[in-house]
Amino acid sequence: MSTGAYPLVVDLDGTLIRSDLLIESFLMLIKDNPFNLILVLCWLVKGKAHLKAEIAKRVDIPVDLLPYNQDVLDYLAQEKAKGREIVLATASNERYAKAISDHLTIFDSVFASNDRLNLSGRNKRSALTKRYGERQYSYVGNEQIDLEVWQHTHSAVVVGDSKLTSAAEMLCTIEKHIPLEKPGIRTFVKALRVHQWVKNGLILVPLLTSHNIESIPLIFAGIVAFIAFSLCASSVYLLNDMLDLFDDRQHATKKERPFAKGTLPLLTGLIASPALLLIAIVLCVFLPIEFLAVLAVYYLLTLAYSFKLKRLVMVDVITLASLYTIRILAGAAAVGVTLSFWLLSFSMFLFLSLAIVKRYTELLKLRSKKATKTLGRGYQVQDAELLAPLGGASGYISVLVLALYINSPDVKSLYSQPELMWPACLVMLYWVSRIWIIAHRGNMNDDPIVFALKDMASIICVLLIMAFMIIAV
Incomplete structure (x- = not known):
């Protein structure tokens, strides 16, 4: 009997889809x-x-948004066209299995777990062998546990690496090998959003403004604080991306994130997220206890943002502005500097403006696609008309705070000629206005702070402001 005459049974998790339904449904439940x-x-x-x-x-899973393995789907469609029986056999719950079967309309029958039986490994092998007979079917799988099934099949379709193929070849005939690229270090680094670590450079601001840049111990403390904060932030990024899987899969750019796309296993994220947080906490041994307290506030506030606050209109942008400002508080705690009211006020208004830029840009993109509201957010497209003046006003208030600071008695203890810093206000007015013009034109394609670090005009503005501060000393 030819291979094509045998029913083709396909696994779901990691094979038909590049994910795990149990973990995905668990994350949705927790979210x-x-x-x-x-x-x-x-x-x-x-x-x-x-x-x-x-x-x-x-939990209802949007099965149309799952990261299906197109190579596997193409092979199943090819065999279906030849008249071959196609079967779905999965350890996932029968409710999800049937929903996927109805969506793909390619399966002739479905085997799945119920409330009494977990259809995995030996249980799956027993059910399939009972239905089709010993070595009377072919099986499509992707991991070591599938060797339990291949030991009793006529042939195997291996979705994985050559090592798994060699192991399966010792048990049955190899019908086809569909390579599955394993995630590399670049994929993991992408999930960590290492490029976003530049925002944590705000931790060094208190060290710079306190004029203690020549102190080696304080520089060391600032660097350790930066690393600890970055690891903590990446821990939250991983968790946030896992919680936002289905929203990200509907987003124009976020759908390329490793978890949403299925190029990085969710289990990796579930392990790495707490591990990174633990390393960050261990690094706090080298820093004052106040830094650990600020880090804890940042982590808890970010969790609250991921679970709930991001869906509340205006609360989300105020939270984002607070998270930026907390970075400055963390830097002050790390080097033992008391922050002034002026710096806190300046940063809060400036970062609120930048947070609103981020939401405003998202709404402009949705408007161009004729959408009416954001995914996972509480905004509607028409809110863009109100967000723009709110964000611009917040940015200008930050410049006003800077001007008042330059004219205050507090500045005289740090600068001998504070009036020489006045041109910095003009530079800030230009920069805030330029950021909003770029956003209004729909050209803000990155986080505003990350954009500023890549933008030559922004870099020149920062250098000019630093020059005015140095001259004023």
Whole structure:
């Protein structure tokens, strides 16, 4: 009998889709209410099958947005066209399996877990062998546990590397090998959003403004604080991206993020996120306890933002502005500097303006696509008309705070000729206005701070402001 005469049974997680439905549904459950984690632990005591069934009762997965493996889909369609029976067999809950089967309309039958049986490994092998007979079907799989099934199949379609193919070849005939590229260090670095670490350079601002840049111990403390804060931020980035999977998959650029695209396993994120946070906490041993307290506030506020605050109109941008300002507070705590009211006020208004730029830009892009509201946010497209003046006003207020600071008695303790800093206000007025003009034209394609670090005009503005401050000393 030719290979094509045997039913072709395909696995789901990691094979048909580049993800894991149990983890995805778990994340959606936790995102809805973090306290659901207590329920998950209780369900797990009764077994994995019971856990999957309980989650499936409460979570609806948009199956049309899952990261399907196109190479596998193409092969299944090719075999289906030859008249071959195509079967879905998965350890995921039957509710999700049937929804995927209905969406793809390619499967003749479905095997899946229910509230009593977890259809994985030996259980899957037993069910398929009972239905089709010993070595009377072909199986498409992607990991070591599938060797349990291949040991009793006629042939194997291996979705994975050559090592797995060699292992399967010792058990049955290899019908086809579909390579699956393993995530490399570049993929992991992309998930960490290392390019966003430049924002943590704000930690060094208190060291610069306190005029203690020549102190080696303080420079060391600033560098350690930068590393610790960056690791903590990446820990939250990983968690945020895992919680926002389905929103990101509908976004023009965020759909390319590793978790949303399925190029990085969710399990990697679940392990790396707390590991990075732990390393950040360990680094705090070299810093004052106040830095650890600020870091804890940052982490908790970011968690609140990821779970809830990002969906509240205006609360989200105020939270983003606060997170930027907390970076400056962290830098002050690391080097033992008392921050002035002026610096805190300046940073809060400036970063609020930049946070609004970010939302304003998103709304402009949605308007061009004829959409009416943001995904995972509370804004509507028409809100862009109000956000622009609010953001511009906040930016100009930050310049006013700078002007008042230059004219205040406090500045005389640090600068002998503070009046020489006045041109810095003009530079700031130009920069804020330019940022908003770029945003208004729809050309702000990055985080405003990341954009500023790449933008030559912005770099020149920073250098000019620094020059005026040095001259004023």
